[in-house]
Amino acid sequence: MSSPVSPLRVTVWSEGRHEQRDEKVARLYPKGMHAAVAEGVTEHLGAAATVRTATLDEPEHGLTEEVLAETDVLTWWGHIAHGEVADEVVDRVHRHVLAGMGLIVLHSGHWSKIFTRLMGTTCTLRWRNGRDRELVWTVAPSHPIAAGVPHPIVIEEQEMYGEFFDIPAPDELVFVSSFSGGEVFRSGCTFRRGHGKIFYFSPGDQDYPVYHHPDVRRVIANAVTWAAPAAPRTTPTLVRSETGWFEDEGGPA
Amino acid sequence: MSSPVSPLRVTVWSEGRHEQRDEKVARLYPKGMHAAVAEGVTEHLGAAATVRTATLDEPEHGLTEEVLAETDVLTWWGHIAHGEVADEVVDRVHRHVLAGMGLIVLHSGHWSKIFTRLMGTTCTLRWRNGRDRELVWTVAPSHPIAAGVPHPIVIEEQEMYGEFFDIPAPDELVFVSSFSGGEVFRSGCTFRRGHGKIFYFSPGDQDYPVYHHPDVRRVIANAVTWAAPAAPRTTPTLVRSETGWFEDEGGPA
Amino acid sequence: MSSPVSPLRVTVWSEGRHEQRDEKVARLYPKGMHAAVAEGVTEHLGAAATVRTATLDEPEHGLTEEVLAETDVLTWWGHIAHGEVADEVVDRVHRHVLAGMGLIVLHSGHWSKIFTRLMGTTCTLRWRNGRDRELVWTVAPSHPIAAGVPHPIVIEEQEMYGEFFDIPAPDELVFVSSFSGGEVFRSGCTFRRGHGKIFYFSPGDQDYPVYHHPDVRRVIANAVTWAAPAAPRTTPTLVRSETGWFEDEGGPA
């Protein structure tokens, strides 16, 4: 096994707008939603991870080439300002994911530019902000992302996200949620794209204290560990190969 | 495209015991559960299919070598008498599925000998006979098995089947159900095994009139069409091949 | 089963540039590569399909809204002029695929704008134009796209396409090719995106008469049939749903 990245370098990105505009959100997340997500990762990974945060309003949204080059796993939360994310930054994140950086997309991040670009679909869904209870059921119990969480995870109040969720069939379906209104949702999905690993996890909303929920935090920390790259970052490129090129030595895939 | 089998030869198999013992079941299914399933297939496929039925109490359970050789798709329902199905008949059905016969496994058939043998897992699940309402959600809208059914299918009263359902990850997940008690279930799953196609569909129970439900019938009819073999039946076998064996002509896969 | 589209309306799209510039290609494909692909489809589907062609140099590349609205399955071949395909036309094709139109992407179409947009990855690969012999092996013998072809399909001379092919893991892997130089390639891959079905098939090149090969033609015809939509075209959209919205009736997925 190639030696695991140590410590794992995590960047928690968040739009950071609701907290500035909406008192209720500011009360739930006084240091910002990103702070809650970052705390959850640190709580579980401790010294095994170094966690920084970045938000939309920073220059280049805090996601410069330098920051991404030093990021093993990026988490992404956005909602009302997807359109303000610069295409240039999206290009950069896309390139880093395909080269091996892990990406954890949270909740309303389903409609972010980076997620829809990686998926190739609309990523639309059904929704209702109606204080539904969400139950998160594990359907892949041997998956490391599901380690240590109860079955089901009970989230007392949540926004409802329901099917049809227009994503490619996930490589691995880890969680399926139900809502008190009766809807279901593929709430925990893995995807491999290029050399990068992606996890989409739907629990989490600005109007509910979901990122303080201990099991939700554990899932995110598990996902960060799972998404860590297993090899140095390299971008898939077109290669012209002579016959017999591999006889002396192969290269990286 | 190889010409589709025409007409499609369908055998509907059912244990046939509850109907004999339990008045309530006999009232719901006066001609047997198999008759209801068979009617549903005929209702949708008409002249495109010839449908026969077979039950546990017939000699060789009605599944002789001759019957199976003339069956393109077999549907399977069993519940209280899985253990009475002769191993020799299970071997025969297994062999035919691997050689290309389609198989539709219904509801409590999850614990049949043939399904657990094909899956390699326990096929256990969570259950409750408590008059839950089941909602069947489509998560693969382009799949032919989901054609023409509403989203969701509403089944007013049903037995609850919940996760964790111990099956291999399905090749294609077509339906996910929720129950009024909050549980979820991967209720429509495809699997390819050998040269055969398998569909598991969980709605259906002896205590509820589910096989009279128009959408449930449509799904079963769609599945029968989908599972029809695309090629003549052949059993995968170990083959020793000389170098260059394919130069004159390849064979079937 | 919803009644199959009949006859199936197929549009064969091709860049159409090599044939104009390169005598060798013009000799191999005197009526254009699109004509050879179209003939192959007609040869196998006969009256079950109506086939038209369209090329890059037509207004709107021959892919107006009207044409796409009347197209059940589109096939795509391009190579040296991917960059000349108008983004507006790519947007339109993308929208139609997500709404249910089938798409067959051929050979060097792996780097087309429409395929990379649907995949979300670079779609790069390894290649060599060195007269390799390609063997196309079936790894999903029950798949309708593999019906009726030998195992392996032998293509005497071909461009080599090798791994790593930077695509998402296919929903179904149907064919794997080897080349005389030793490389392998996932040469037949299905993907579902939105309501549409996609098949990528790598055999086929302007410098070799691959689209006259009877087995290659059969695969393309099989794929066209497989990719036909099972339901009327609808675009996945964001839906806000009140609690209990489905009680009277569900909708399409």
Add this chain to the structure above:
Amino acid sequence: MSSPVSPLRVTVWSEGRHEQRDEKVARLYPKGMHAAVAEGVTEHLGAAATVRTATLDEPEHGLTEEVLAETDVLTWWGHIAHGEVADEVVDRVHRHVLAGMGLIVLHSGHWSKIFTRLMGTTCTLRWRNGRDRELVWTVAPSHPIAAGVPHPIVIEEQEMYGEFFDIPAPDELVFVSSFSGGEVFRSGCTFRRGHGKIFYFSPGDQDYPVYHHPDVRRVIANAVTWAAPAAPRTTPTLVRSETGWFEDEGGPA
């Protein structure tokens, strides 16, 4: 993340018959094939793993309940004596895999009782003992099992294993091999069954020194790490659940 098992307890199982009967094999593997596999694991995992071996001729084949209960990951090689493995031991291994024990199946183990039982198919294939060169190509470069190996792995002399390999579609396809005779093979495949993780890896044969090959050893060591259970061992069981059972607390999946 649940703390990883430490050190990982690995049991390397091998039939151990060829080495006793065939001088050539005894020369290649003087301490037995199991010793070579065990050395490879230790070479890469060092103190992170404790490795023991067990063979067919030991009482209960060395796989008592006690041994399995203390095994996190079991590797399996067999060939000429699959039929001598006691069904009772196969039952026991099967139960442990479904409860969470990792299983690595090597080469001719494809036809072992435990692998065919877990797969549900014949697991037949095409073969030739003809000194083919095998090239092992990575098709999932972000998978931890592929970490650190060249692309391709070159094995100078090997038995040929070719398609059609009658297995379920793997959950993840990691490697595809080609042989100098032109055949291809899905040579590295993951499967999840119950709570257990399974990896099948085809390189390795008694007639060639493949288990001394540094890259083959690395893959096996990577696979052992990947297959380690993420949670305490539990067997999937049928559970009857009252409405609201999860309100106080959920359980393990």
